[in-house]
Amino acid sequence: MSPKSFLSFVGFILLLAGTWCPLITAFGLKTYNLYGLEKAFGMVVLLMAVVGLACIILRKFTIARLAAWIGLGLVLLVFTAAQLKVHDFFSFIPFKGIAGFFTHQIKFKWGWYLLFAGPVLSILANPKERFSLTQQTTTNDVKS
Numbered sequence: 001m002s003p004k005s006f007l008s009f010v011g012f013i014l015l016l017a018g019t020w021c022p023l024i025t026a027f028g029l030k031t032y033n034l035y036g037l038e039k040a041f042g043m044v045v046l047l048m049a050v051v052g053l054a055c056i057i058l059r060k061f062t063i064a065r066l067a068a069w070i071g072l073g074l075v076l077l078v079f080t081a082a083q084l085k086v087h088d089f090f091s092f093i094p095f096k097g098i099a100g101f102f103t104h105q106i107k108f109k110w111g112w113y114l115l116f117a118g119p120v121l122s123i124l125a126n127p128k129e130r131f132s133l134t135q136q137t138t139t140n141d142v143k144s
Helices: 003-018 039-057 061-088 096-104 111-125
Strands: 024-026 030-032 106-108
Touching (some): 039 061, 039 111
Antiparallel strands (some): 024 030
C-alpha cells in the first residue's frame, strides 16, 4: 500500500471512529454521538466510510474519492443542522436571557474534529489512478 493510499485509509478510519465519538453534550449530563443525534444519518455516514475503506483496499481510487466527498458533504450537513437546532431549540422561551443561558449550556465536543478531519484527509491523500486509458500506447501501432 502506497503512503498516499495509507493516509486515505487512515482518513476513512477517522470518519468511522468519529461517528462514535462525543459530539454534543447537554447541560453536562448527557453526551450524544452521531447515532444519538440521528441514527439513520449516522448509518449513512458509516456506510460511506466502509465504502471508502473497501475501495482503498480494492484500489478503486475514484470511487473512494467520491465516497470521501460525499462523506464530507454529509458531515457538513449534520454540523449545520446541529448548529441550527441548538440555536433554535429554546426559542419557545419568551425571555431572551434565559433562552440564551440554556443555549450556552449545550456544548459541541471534540468528535467534530474527527468527523471533519477524516474526509478531508481522504480527499487530500487519495492517490490518482495509476494508468489512464488515454496514456496507454503500444509499440505495435507504428508500422515499419
